[in-house]
Amino acid sequence: MAKLCIEGVSKAFGEKQVLSDINLTAESGEFVALLGPSGCGKTTLLNTISGILRSDAGRVLVDGRDIGGLPVEKRNIGMVFQNYALFDHMSVGQNLAYGLKIRRESREEIRKKVSEALEMVRLPGTEKRRISSLSGGEQQRVALARAIILRPDILLLDEPLSALDKNIREQMQFEIKRIQKETGITTVFVTHDQGEALAMADKIAIMRGGEIVEEGKPQDIYVRPESYFAASFLGTNNLIRGTYDAAGRRMAAGELFLPLERRDFQDGQEVAAAIKEEYVHITKPGNGLSGVLTEKLFLGQLVRMKVSVAGHELKAVAMEKEARELLVGETVGVELEHIQAFAVQ
Amino acid sequence: MKKKYPWVRAIMILVYAFMFLPIGIVILMSFNASPYGTFPFEFTTKWYELLFSGGDLGQATALSLIFSLLVALAAVLIGLLTAQGMRRIGKRKAAVFSQLLNSAIIVPWLVLGIAMLILFNMTGLGRSYLGMFLGNTVVVLPYVVLLVYPALLEQKPNAESAARTLGASPLRVFWTVTLPGILPAVAAGGLMALMVCFNNFVIQYYLAPFGVRTLPLEIYNLVRVGYKPDINALASIMVVVSVGLVLLVSRLGFGKKKGLFW
Numbered sequence: 085m086a087k088l089c090i091e092g093v094s095k096a097f098g099e100k101q102v103l104s105d106i107n108l109t110a111e112s113g114e115f116v117a118l119l120g121p122s123g124c125g126k127t128t129l130l131n132t133i134s135g136i137l138r139s140d141a142g143r144v145l146v147d148g149r150d151i152g153g154l155p156v157e158k159r160n161i162g163m164v165f166q167n168y169a170l171f172d173h174m175s176v177g178q179n180l181a182y183g184l185k186i187r188r189e190s191r192e193e194i195r196k197k198v199s200e201a202l203e204m205v206r207l208p209g210t211e212k213r214r215i216s217s218l219s220g221g222e223q224q225r226v227a228l229a230r231a232i233i234l235r236p237d238i239l240l241l242d243e244p245l246s247a248l249d250k251n252i253r254e255q256m257q258f259e260i261k262r263i264q265k266e267t268g269i270t271t272v273f274v275t276h277d278q279g280e281a282l283a284m285a286d287k288i289a290i291m292r293g294g295e296i297v298e299e300g301k302p303q304d305i306y307v308r309p310e311s312y313f314a315a316s317f318l319g320t321n322n323l324i325r326g327t328y329d330a331a332g333r334r335m336a337a338g339e340l341f342l343p344l345e346r347r348d349f350q351d352g353q354e355v356a357a358a359i360k361e362e363y364v365h366i367t368k369p370g371n372g373l374s375g376v377l378t379e380k381l382f383l384g385q386l387v388r389m390k391v392s393v394a395g396h397e398l399k400a401v402a403m404e405k406e407a408r409e410l411l412v413g414e415t416v417g418v419e420l421e422h423i424q425a426f427a428v429q
Numbered sequence: 430m431k432k433k434y435p436w437v438r439a440i441m442i443l444v445y446a447f448m449f450l451p452i453g454i455v456i457l458m459s460f461n462a463s464p465y466g467t468f469p470f471e472f473t474t475k476w477y478e479l480l481f482s483g484g485d486l487g488q489a490t491a492l493s494l495i496f497s498l499l500v501a502l503a504a505v506l507i508g509l510l511t512a513q514g515m516r517r518i519g520k521r522k523a524a525v526f527s528q529l530l531n532s533a534i535i536v537p538w539l540v541l542g543i544a545m546l547i548l549f550n551m552t553g554l555g556r557s558y559l560g561m562f563l564g565n566t567v568v569v570l571p572y573v574v575l576l577v578y579p580a581l582l583e584q585k586p587n588a589e590s591a592a593r594t595l596g597a598s599p600l601r602v603f604w605t606v607t608l609p610g611i612l613p614a615v616a617a618g619g620l621m622a623l624m625v626c627f628n629n630f631v632i633q634y635y636l637a638p639f640g641v642r643t644l645p646l647e648i649y650n651l652v653r654v655g656y657k658p659d660i661n662a663l664a665s666i667m668v669v670v671s672v673g674l675v676l677l678v679s680r681l682g683f684g685k686k687k688g689l690f691w
Contacts, residue, residue, distance in 0.1 A: 136590050156593035163594040169587035173609045182605070183595035234595065 085268050086147045086237035087112045088133070093142030095128055102128045103294045106142070110238075110287070113268045115261070117281035119317070120291035126274045129291075130240050133272065135159050146237050162231035162269070163240040166247065168223045170215045176202070176226055177211030183234045201229040204263060221252040228260065232267055239264070241273040245280060257283050278318050282306060290314045312426040315358040322359045322398045325428065327352055335425060339394035340373075344425045354428040363421040364400035366391055366410060371417030380412050393418050452668055459661035476662040486663055489647035493627055496643060500565045501623040507566070508573030508618060513607075515574070516581050527578070530571050538568065542635035549636070561636040568632055569625045573618035580614030581607075620674050628671075 088110040095103040102125045110116040118126040131137040133144055135156040143150050151159050171179050180198045189197070202208050205225035210218075218226065224244060231239060244260070245253045261284050264271050275281050281288050282302045289299040290313065298305060298314045309315040316323065326337030328344070330351035335342045342357055349355055366377065366389060375393035387407040389400045398418070410416060462471035480486060511530070515523035533541065542564070549560040584607070592602045608615070630645035637646060651660060 134590075134594055136593070156590070157596045157598055159594075161594060163591065165587040165591060167585065167587060169585060169591035171588060171592070171606055171609075172585065182592065182597070186596040186601070230591075230595070 085112045086270055088238050088270055089145040091143045093132055093139045095132055095137065095139050101294055106296055108289055108296060110270050110272060112270055115264050115271045115273065115284060115286045117273045117275060117285035117288045118291055119275055119278060119281040119288050122276055124291040125294040126291050127242055130242055130272065130274050134161050134163050134240055160236050161238045161240060162234060162236035164227045164231050164244045166243045168227040170223060170227055172215050175211065176213045179226060180230050180233050197233055201233040205229045220248050221256060224248060224256060228263065232269060236269060239269045239271040241271065243274055260284065290317060307422055309424055312356060315424050319360045320399060322364065324357045324396060326355060328355050337396065340396050342423050344423060346425050349427060355425050356428050358424045359420055361399045361401045364398050365419040366400050366402065367417040367419060369415045369417050372419035375416055375418040377410055377412050377414055377416050391416060391418055455661050456665045458658060459665040464658055476658045480659040480662045485647055486659065489642050489644045493644035497623050497627040500562060500569060500626040501619050503566050504569045504573045504622040505615060505619045508570055508577055509615065511574050512578040512581050515578055530574055533567050534571050538631040542632045546635045556636060556638045558638060561633060564632045564636045565626045565629060568629065569622035572621040572625060576614045576618040577611060580611040584610045620677060624671060624674055
């Protein structure tokens, strides 16, 4: 249990600035996700926390103590790598015991801790198994157990689920979340998968081009993103460009007028609006705006639709039973919720 | 569709016969009673008895074995460090370095041997055990690096970093994670170095101290003045041991992803 503070961390590889002035805090026991497209610097940031890379500037504080000058092995930071980085020439038990042996713990203690850790990741009794005999999901669990067995101050997870099948991945999301809550270890999790970040994190920091664009709780950042990048990165969006009409407190995009919550725009300023597909509600004609249903795609539980409103085509998604009576080509009512507007640079 | 090429097969058989017939004859003659290698064949083991009943050959063999072991050991140590260093400096620089190193194989040993002798004479070292040791180590070093460096690159990325996050110092990481991973390649490199050094006539011919005869030099000396079939016996043993070593090396995996014992 420790608080992690990253203050003004920068890193360049040659000419290329990979991290610029990163500030991030993870409270004690908090699960923070670093979310961003590949190449945004999120793994580099993780490596500067672990000490695998040295930052050019800035400080990394654990409970107020600057660990920037310490070598990797003195930082007490656990890490799970994308490829798990297990030691193939050792058994599962030997992998888990590796760090405990370095700490010169007694044989009894090691045996007990290894057995407990395997219990925690739901692989009890697998001490003698060879790494090559494990499935991807099992290797993932062993890697996690090996990291948490040392009770590190901070746990770093580098895209730990990206190599797994979809089903196992969803299962592991719950598992990692559960283990993190049980152990209470402050965790930083790197991912490019918004679903993972939203499902698992207490706080999400969205990164782009070596900077943190926005951070906040998953619900807040999803429903009310403050930046255009965050809005477009999370969820499936309808993006509409137009101009701000200060008198009407709305945005005009051709024939379509959208009321905006945000009012800090100039009259006539170019703005962009993002509306998530699930906030486009298609109903009986007469409600809200008038549109024509142009496409309907049956997905089982859900139905994905396209509706034409005042010359704009909007994507919408609804539960199958709610949309059952809507037919393609019919006139429908369209209600829009949570319209997020941003100034266009 | 499989097309048959009778000529190709015939030529191949001829080539292989040309390679293996002399070796076969040497082994056959080592069991033949006639000292002049004449027929009729009469089975005997007396040449082997003669070989092991002492004499210069036994002494030379012992010297060569100890010498080759030392050279192989030095080559493995230096080669390991070299390969680690090459990994650190990045692929492009490592390629240049690797080419420079391989010049010890590419430049004819004859030239290299003379060049080293001239150098050692200039520095006052002359013909000496140390000179011979240095010369042979240089010549076998590329074999170790050629095997160990690719094995290092093939290692799972991050396993070493993971060990560091678990509290291991860089030295401990090397012993517990890096070395076990590349052990087959290191062993194969060591065996290669051992064999190449054991067989290396040219370098030893130029650099051995006066009066000191390693096995290749002793055989050369004996064949020059006369020929006794105990050399056949020795040659047969060397062939069997060499083949055994080669099989072992290939079992250890020449770039194959196969473990040492499983």
